[in-house]
Amino acid sequence: MLITFPLAHSPTRPLAHSPTRPLAHLPTRPPAHPSTFFPTFAQNLTQMKLAIVGATGLVGREILKVLDEHKIYPETFIPVASARSAGLPLTFNHHRYFIHTHEQAIAAKPEMAIFSAGAATSREWAPRYAAAGVTVIDNSSAWRMNPEIPLIVPEINAAVLTRNHKIIANPNCSTIQLVLVLAPLHAAYRIKRIVASTYQSVTGTGAKAVKQLENERNGIVGEMAYPYPIDLNLFPHGGEFLDNGYTSEEMKLVHETHKILNDNSIRITATIVRVPVLGGHSEAINLEFERDFIIDDITKLLSNTPGIVIHDDIKNNIYPMPLHAAGKDEVFVGRIRRDESQPNSLNLFIVADNLRKGAATNAVQIAEYLTTNNLI
Ligand SMILES: NC(=O)c1ccc[n+]([C@@H]2O[C@H](COP(=O)([O-])OP(=O)(O)OC[C@H]3O[C@@H](n4cnc5c(N)ncnc54)[C@H](OP(=O)(O)O)[C@@H]3O)[C@@H](O)[C@H]2O)c1
Numbered sequence: 001m002l003i004t005f006p007l008a009h010s011p012t013r014p015l016a017h018s019p020t021r022p023l024a025h026l027p028t029r030p031p032a033h034p035s036t037f038f039p040t041f042a043q044n045l046t047q048m049k050l051a052i053v054g055a056t057g058l059v060g061r062e063i064l065k066v067l068d069e070h071k072i073y074p075e076t077f078i079p080v081a082s083a084r085s086a087g088l089p090l091t092f093n094h095h096r097y098f099i100h101t102h103e104q105a106i107a108a109k110p111e112m113a114i115f116s117a118g119a120a121t122s123r124e125w126a127p128r129y130a131a132a133g134v135t136v137i138d139n140s141s142a143w144r145m146n147p148e149i150p151l152i153v154p155e156i157n158a159a160v161l162t163r164n165h166k167i168i169a170n171p172n173c174s175t176i177q178l179v180l181v182l183a184p185l186h187a188a189y190r191i192k193r194i195v196a197s198t199y200q201s202v203t204g205t206g207a208k209a210v211k212q213l214e215n216e217r218n219g220i221v222g223e224m225a226y227p228y229p230i231d232l233n234l235f236p237h238g239g240e241f242l243d244n245g246y247t248s249e250e251m252k253l254v255h256e257t258h259k260i261l262n263d264n265s266i267r268i269t270a271t272i273v274r275v276p277v278l279g280g281h282s283e284a285i286n287l288e289f290e291r292d293f294i295i296d297d298i299t300k301l302l303s304n305t306p307g308i309v310i311h312d313d314i315k316n317n318i319y320p321m322p323l324h325a326a327g328k329d330e331v332f333v334g335r336i337r338r339d340e341s342q343p344n345s346l347n348l349f350i351v352a353d354n355l356r357k358g359a360a361t362n363a364v365q366i367a368e369y370l371t372t373n374n375l376i
Contacts, residue, residue, distance in 0.1 A: 045074055045368060048074045048075060049078065050076070050112050054118070055090060059116035063116065063360040063364060076108070078097075078110050079099050080117075102125050105129075106129060109132070110134050111376050112371075114137045114367065116359065119141050122142035123142045130166035136166065139359050144259075146169075149167055149168065152362075153260055155183070168366060170359065174204075174249070174253055175252065175260070176359075176362050177281065178196065180305070180307055181350055182287075188293075192290055194269070195285070196269070196270040196285050197283070198282065198283045200272060200275065201279060201280055204238075209225035212226060216229055230275075235274050279325055281354045282351045285349070288339075289346070291344065299336055307329075308330065309330045310332075314335075318334065320334045324351075325352055326353050329353075331351075335348055
């Protein structure tokens with residue numbers, strides 16, 4: 001079932017993650033787009049006691065930005081991070097808060113906790129918060145493939161959520177932007193096979209990877225998040241290598257797509273490449289459908305899908321880019337064209353800010369859905 005969120009105008013903001021090196025040859029203003037998306041952000045969270053676990057990390061800080069931009073200020077805000085950060089100050093909505101330990105956070109009795117603190121922390125602590133009556137929305141990979149735990153992209157499958165779900169998983173960033181585009185196409189044309197090649201931002205690996213890129217650009221020798229330099233380089237390596245020769249990130253894309261679209265019959269193969277980019281993840285996607293299509297219908301279908309913006313005007317060099325997606329909640333789609341090598345096949349290019357719709361925005365949307373539908 002497709003959940004629709006009302007359309008409204010997205011604020012045009014400066015890029016959130018400006019590259020340290022100027023990209024003078026590229027246009028800096030995103031093309032205007034008529035259909036912009038915003039989730040409801042109906043302010044229901046303002047009545048909540050909300051804990052943000054991993055509040056000092058890239059995703060945690062982006063959640064605070066999303067809340068701030070939409071003027072969603074929970075009644076009680078409880079920032080949590082590792083023991084290293086406990087007691088340190090953190091500013092949100094012009095107030096100074098202090099980082100809590102897990103024990104202090106649970107004792108403060110939040111109604112909801114959004115976790116972005118890695119899988120090990122989620123495995124250990126999410127059940128403890130849940131046992132204390134806290135509804136956990138988890139950004140890590142810890143619970144995503146557990147059959148008891150819903151894996152949610154609100155526009156697609158929030159309707160499965162009930163009051164009994166005390167741990168809810170947020171999908172992987174590259175999966176979210178992909179399935180948002182696939183869901184309407186699958187409903188209309190039945191997807192048989194997906195070939196996905198991704199170009200993933202260093203922000204997908206966390207604060208340490210962004211630091212590595214910045215250090216390399218500034219000629220500083222520092223801690224490495226990757227086995228190789230990432231500036232002026234790329235590598236076909238995201239996560240750990242598995243016995244089947246794929247990486248864990250590649251297999252997440254396969255398994256999570258099956259789970260969210262509720263269809264294991266779709267054949268999916270993925271190659272994930274890490275690139276020296278800050279603004280978001282890009283995906284070159286090839287789809288084979290059961291049914292044939294007309295390109296204009298695909299474009300219309302996607303442009304009418306909440307959360308998707310079409311950037312596809314090749315005469316004017318308009319296509320999705322991380323430069324334009326950075327700091328935005330939407331998923332951008334372009335280069336929509338028929339794959340001329342075989343029947344019923346389509347190519348497209350999908351870009352989204354992995355810290356936004358790929359993590360923070362999706363988690364806040366889930367939180368909003370829960371409160372709006374009285375599921376807490
Ligand atoms: N980056 C993305 O695009 C993205 C997208 C989707 C999902 N995710 C997932 O979101 C999670 C966080 O990613 P990130 O990129 O934000 O990483 P990050 O920048 O490295 O931040 C990690 C955060 O976790 C906190 N933390 C570490 N150990 C903790 C513990 N034992 N208890 C409480 N907090 C702890 C850290 O606190 P300190 O500051 O005290 O160390 C920090 O706030 C990961 O599970 C990641 O897979 C990331």
